Amino acid sequence: MTPFAFSFARYRTAKTPDGIGGFTETLGTPLTVFGVFSEHEPKTSLTMDSQEDVQVEDILQTDDGAQYRVREIQLTPGARWMKVNIERMERPIHP
Numbered sequence: 001m002t003p004f005a006f007s008f009a010r011y012r013t014a015k016t017p018d019g020i021g022g023f024t025e026t027l028g029t030p031l032t033v034f035g036v037f038s039e040h041e042p043k044t045s046l047t048m049d050s051q052e053d054v055q056v057e058d059i060l061q062t063d064d065g066a067q068y069r070v071r072e073i074q075l076t077p078g079a080r081w082m083k084v085n086i087e088r089m090e091r092p093i094h095p
Contacts, residue, residue, distance in 0.1 A: 006037045006046075008060040008068075010053065013093065025093050027059060035084065044068070046084040050075055054084060059093060067092040 009030035015023040033054055035046035048054060058070045068086035075082040 006035060006062060008033050008035065008062060011059040011061065011093075012055070013057065013059060027093055030061070033060070043085050044088065046086060047081050048084055050080055050082045052082075059089070060086060061092075065092065 010033045011027040011030050013025045013027060016026050018024040031053060033048065033052045035048040035052070037046055038044070046060075054060075054070060054073065056070050056073060060068045060070065062068075067089040069089055070084055071087050072085040073082055074085070
């Protein structure tokens, strides 16, 4: 599959009380980030500029509403690009 560029809404999740003794995840204000998206078994990943503000456990949402959780970031010191391993969320979090 040929990789293609995407813009994502990047959300940082926060845990808030759910009112019945547990917690739920909520999404904060989105920030737009950019990456080259590619799917390869068994992982889906993005190649992003190393200056993008992305952390493990962030949620990346595409324009069509698909959400991906950041699982791993591979960054070589001094490199311009980083590889971001993501996992599609079966149950999206609604902002």
